[in-house]
Amino acid sequence: MSGVLAIAEHRRGELRDVSDELIGAGRELADDLGEELHVAVISGQVEEFARTLSREGVDVVHTVTDGAEFNHDVYTQVTDALAAELDPTVVLLPNSVNGLDYGPAVAARLDRPLVTDVIDAEIDGDTLTATREMYGSKVETTVEVDAERTVVMIRGGEWPGASASGDAEVREAEIEIDESAVHTTVTGFEEVGGGDVDIGDAEVLVSVGRGIEEEENIELVEELADALDATLSASRPIVDSGWLPKNRQVGQSGKTVTPEVYIAIGISGAVQHVAGMKGAETIVAINTDPDAPIFDIADYGIVDDLFDVVPALIGEFEESG
Amino acid sequence: MKVLVTVAEVGTVEEDFEIDGTAIDERYLEYDLNEWDDYAVEEAVQLAEEGMADEVVTVTVGPERSEETIRMALAKGADRAIRVWDDSLDGLLDVGVKTEILRAVVAEETPDLILTGVQTGDAMFGATGVSLAAAIDYPWAAVVNDLELDDDLAHVHRELEGGVEELTDVETPAVLTIQTGINEPRYASLRGIRQAQSKEIAVEDLASLGLDGIESDLRLTRMYEPEVESTATVFEGSAEDTAVQLAGVLREKGVGAQ
Ligand SMILES: Cc1cc2nc3c(=O)[nH]c(=O)nc-3n(C[C@H](O)[C@H](O)[C@H](O)COP(=O)(O)OP(=O)(O)OC[C@H]3O[C@@H](n4cnc5c(N)ncnc54)[C@H](O)[C@@H]3O)c2cc1C
Numbered sequence: 001m002s003g004v005l006a007i008a009e010h011r012r013g014e015l016r017d018v019s020d021e022l023i024g025a026g027r028e029l030a031d032d033l034g035e036e037l038h039v040a041v042i043s044g045q046v047e048e049f050a051r052t053l054s055r056e057g058v059d060v061v062h063t064v065t066d067g068a069e070f071n072h073d074v075y076t077q078v079t080d081a082l083a084a085e086l087d088p089t090v091v092l093l094p095n096s097v098n099g100l101d102y103g104p105a106v107a108a109r110l111d112r113p114l115v116t117d118v119i120d121a122e123i124d125g126d127t128l129t130a131t132r133e134m135y136g137s138k139v140e141t142t143v144e145v146d147a148e149r150t151v152v153m154i155r156g157g158e159w160p161g162a163s164a165s166g167d168a169e170v171r172e173a174e175i176e177i178d179e180s181a182v183h184t185t186v187t188g189f190e191e192v193g194g195g196d197v198d199i200g201d202a203e204v205l206v207s208v209g210r211g212i213e214e215e216e217n218i219e220l221v222e223e224l225a226d227a228l229d230a231t232l233s234a235s236r237p238i239v240d241s242g243w244l245p246k247n248r249q250v251g252q253s254g255k256t257v258t259p260e261v262y263i264a265i266g267i268s269g270a271v272q273h274v275a276g277m278k279g280a281e282t283i284v285a286i287n288t289d290p291d292a293p294i295f296d297i298a299d300y301g302i303v304d305d306l307f308d309v310v311p312a313l314i315g316e317f318e319e320s321g
Numbered sequence: 322m323k324v325l326v327t328v329a330e331v332g333t334v335e336e337d338f339e340i341d342g343t344a345i346d347e348r349y350l351e352y353d354l355n356e357w358d359d360y361a362v363e364e365a366v367q368l369a370e371e372g373m374a375d376e377v378v379t380v381t382v383g384p385e386r387s388e389e390t391i392r393m394a395l396a397k398g399a400d401r402a403i404r405v406w407d408d409s410l411d412g413l414l415d416v417g418v419k420t421e422i423l424r425a426v427v428a429e430e431t432p433d434l435i436l437t438g439v440q441t442g443d444a445m446f447g448a449t450g451v452s453l454a455a456a457i458d459y460p461w462a463a464v465v466n467d468l469e470l471d472d473d474l475a476h477v478h479r480e481l482e483g484g485v486e487e488l489t490d491v492e493t494p495a496v497l498t499i500q501t502g503i504n505e506p507r508y509a510s511l512r513g514i515r516q517a518q519s520k521e522i523a524v525e526d527l528a529s530l531g532l533d534g535i536e537s538d539l540r541l542t543r544m545y546e547p548e549v550e551s552t553a554t555v556f557e558g559s560a561e562d563t564a565v566q567l568a569g570v571l572r573e574k575g576v577g578a579q
Contacts, residue, residue: 011481011485072462095447097463097479097480097482100447100451100463100464101451101461101462101463101464104448104450105451105452105454107448107452108417108452113415113417113538113539114446114448114452116416116447117446132445133445133547134443134444134544135334135443135445136334136445137547138334138338138546139334139544140545140547141343141545142541142542142543144539144542145539146540183460183492184461184489184490184492186487186488186489187489188487190485191484191485191486192484192485193484227577229577236502239502240502246484252482253480253481253482253483256483261571261574261576275482284567284571285553289336290555291549295555296549296550296551298551300553300554300555300556300567301551302555302563302567304560305560308560309564309567312561312563313568315564316564316568317568
């Protein structure tokens with residue numbers, strides 16, 4: 001084989017959305033190569049997962065029973081072994097937190113170049129070209145890989161997910177795990193960010209980002225939230241700095257919110273932030289930088305200093321309220 | 322215990338900028354300590370303050386200019402620094418090349434714990450720590466936002482998506498990639514800044530590390546400003562004017578109507 005081997009991702013008994021997106025991206029690359037798409041699923045209820053992963057366009061699903069959950073030492077060993085056996089041109093992984101916990105190790109062990117956080121990719125002849133962002137999404141770049149075999153990690157949400165079911169062959173892979181090379185043990189999971197307020201329930205969110213500069217200035221957006229009868233949320237740096245509690249964080253590692261109105265104040269719109277709020281019905285952005293990525297998804301925008309706009313906006317509502 | 326911390330100097334881009342070939346024009350770049358590495362340095366310095374670490378050494382792959390950033394890490398409490406550079410490294414530093422360089426440094430330093438940032442703010446690869454761990458055969462954990470060390474285990478929390486943390490025990494020596502929020506990075510004190518001036522920054526090049534002829538497998542072929550597909554209505558005028566317009570839209574949507 002010299003096509004594509006994609007490794008599905010699941011957590012706590014459920015396949016994650018990016019698994020279908022891996023199939024979407026994997027099929028495109030396999031078509032570029034005119035080769036097969038193989039998908040592997042490691043640990044957990046692999047038979048059940050394999051039935052779901054048998055999507056249209058998937059040639060073979062490899063199942064590997066080992067443990068219930070993700071362990072990067074196991075995933076690294078299994079992916080290495082499958083890649084050695086199948087010799088795929090591209091090993092395709094999700095650019096998720098777990099993907100980043102074993103993908104680079106797979107690339108290092110297989111001695112293949114690694115391209116992470118890929119938002120578009122194609123193979124023309126022997127050359128794989130990937131599109132990635134740099135400098136907090138301010139620029140896009142294309143990267144050419146000077147090697148025949150690569151490991152590519154794709155950003156979630158960039159490829160349409162495969163949904164139609166297919167008739168892939170399901171193969172149980174016989175891979176012996178070297179237990180002496182397993183150096184990490186997952187001892188549990190913890191939900192974080194509980195507490196008194198559930199920003200996931202709010203209809204209107206006033207969300208504050210690093211543009212607020214100082215802890216004292218949080219008061220200003222609190223005032224706005226009060227005036228609008230809204231709930232206060234934040235981007236990660238605000239929470240990292242301890243200015244607001246963890247349960248206020250919107251984003252990939254925070255909370256996914258779907259309010260009717262989301263007002264992003266001094267937030268650039270980094271991909272991990274957008275992951276948590278793009279489902280808002282109406283998005284408003286206030287930012288001094290007209291090219292901030294948040295404006296790509298905003299419905300209404302003000303390009304101006306928040307320290308001028310927010311007081312004026314509070315004034316508007318306090319007068320009438 | 323010796324802790325090695327990778328410290329990158331990253332470029333941050335001004336609001337308005339120009340691209341020159343496949344790079345941001347130097348005039349529009351400012352340089353700073355990588356945000357994630359700041360937390361990694363802080364974690365290492367705290368281990369030293371708790372008596373867990375005897376020495377904190379930083380390693381940077383970067384040109385002479387980056388010594389200003391390295392001094393920042395030294396001022397925050399790192400004991401000494403190593404800087405590796407070679408003019409052939411200009412351009413995109415891919416994960417494979419950084420791994421080779423860091424591997425050679427680890428061979429000289431044999432640290433008991435290696436802390437890296439989760440990613441750099443400019444290239445955003447997010448892969449160096451785990452790649453290095455695999456190359457030097459150390460156990461590892463990625464995206465760590467809580468760390469407790471005992472004799473031969475690191476008890477860590479790995480921050481997954483959706484407000485879930487994974488609790489993992491990692492055998493040491495290990496490589497941990499550090500996520501923002503794990504601690505509160507300190508500001509460098511004046512005293513720290515003064516002391517940093519007399520701390521050692523050892524400079525190495527590829528030859529001195531025995532690495533002649535490493536090459537990147539990745540080539541940056543284009544850099545461009547992404548096309549904005551925004552359909553946003555952008556309000557124009559003074560702050561007062563735009564606030565009035567926005568307030569109108571918000572009221573229409575029922576915001577603020579108690
Ligand atoms: C694994 C991982 C998980 C992550 N999870 C999350 C997550 O869950 N949530 C999250 O938010 N981030 C997350 N991040 C971090 C994310 O990558 C960004 O660093 C973060 O979202 C940036 O926050 P920000 O927009 O507030 O700050 P910045 O990116 O610094 O943006 C600040 C913005 O404020 C604007 N500004 C500055 N001054 C003013 C002013 N006076 N008036 C108006 N505008 C002004 C600037 O133009 C800029 O656009 C994660 C990162 C990683 C690697």
